[in-house]
Amino acid sequence: MTDKAVKPVVIEADSISTFQVTVGATGTKFLVEIRDNKRIMGIKCSSCGKVYVPPRSHCPTCCVKMSEWVELSGKGTLTTYTVVRYKEPYQPKEPPIIYGVIQLDGADTGIYGILGEVEPDKVKIGMRFEPVFKDEREGSLLDIDHFRPSS
């Protein structure tokens, strides 16, 4: 053994599995309505009356099975946002990307959206937005291409 520096061996390790994950019956209904009808649906708890978007099978507060679907206009109010300035391989668009949480009219919770047709420095919490759907839709939240400013 000598003290002469030996470059350490670095191995490359990868995750080799991809995953096939069901979104469940509630998620399927929500995403199929977006894909086939360009409709954003909420789901209402019969116990506390809250309307959830994105929907869950059970109310997160009451743990009651929810089955009452509520059709929403898609218009809503921005509750918060950020402008992501860095690039990562999992991002669906080129940065800068404006990510927001939008509380849709008639819903008690907010949904994630990418904001578009607006400059980052013009975005303000409380602004009104509406969805713009992709022409080709696959049954994913990304079928909403972006939310644009609206009345």
Added chain:
Amino acid sequence: MADRVGIVAVAQTKFDQKREEHLTETLVHVTKDVMGQTGLEFKDDGTGIDSTVVASQDYFGGPGGIHMHYAYTVGAYRRPDERVEEDGAFAVAYGAMQILSGHHDVVLVVGHIKESVCSKNQVENLGLDHIYGRKIGLDFVAAAGMQAMRYQHKYGITPEQCAKVVVKNRTNGKNNPLVMYANGITVEDVLKSEMVADPIRVQEAKPVPVDGAVAMILACEDKAKKLTNKPVWITGMGMCYDHHELGYRDLADCDSLVSAAQMAYKMAGIKEPAKELNLAEVSDHYAYQELLWSEGLGLCGKGEGGKLIDKGTTSMGGELPVNPSGGLLCGVPLIVAGMQRVAECVLQLRGEAGGRQVSGAKTALAHGVEGPAGQLHCVITLEK
């Protein structure tokens, strides 16, 4: 049931990039350190360390299987060995519960992470739900950006107040020889630094990548008193999870931290935390979080985190110094973060915190957090 749990030894590595060191070497280093401090070995007959609790994150193992390494590396295999895939403060709490339940008397707790093996952002993207959050490309930086924006908007917290947290902690860190990112940064420097996820600038985020580990030994009261003449007692513990869906929460209010803190204070008999605590080590992954978490911990009123930093209450020499160690903004790995907060409190209460010592400290609070925008919190109160 055991009376009290005492922390009898703590060890920390330097927090830097350990690209040329396999994590097993890091683990041996901190484990041997706390074993040496106490003279304890792994034993089956109740005369040594009864069990281990290890906190880490599988993806930082390159990738997966990170928890396979600990027990065989330190000579603790074929024994009780629990794994915590959460912030390290939770591991301390679980270790303490093993003792309070009477199941074990002496527990060794370790937290370790090598952020340098992979992309922290890519791993944290996997921390969002796979149907919506992950699909749309969110990660913990973006989640923090949305939380900071909402917090500043709702309570009028200013960018300057957030920048002051960076200045305070990077100054405090100059007295901590284990951190790499302490410096004399100014408010102006922070506010001129590159925007990462509005309103968060690069100097307001925990430096990445940082590698390191922390270990500590917990013991039941009678054994703790025999193992050291300076035991530090865990007086309260609380933990709480919020919904992972960011749109289901008001991000400007950290309700789950309020619950975790109240649980810990109730157990500790603390009525007025701002008056009864001598210092707090709070997980500041981002500058705004020290202010928001201070509110959740009841160190000030709701929306008053900005005033707290303006008044100098949380500075060294203030009434309640927060992050005398320099906090995460001086560079501490995630997961290790919460356990390192506990370790720093122990050093403070033993009077062994060197240049960062809060004089006369008798009570302290350590806080750990995980998940997007502070989804889950763990609060531990300590006294000497």
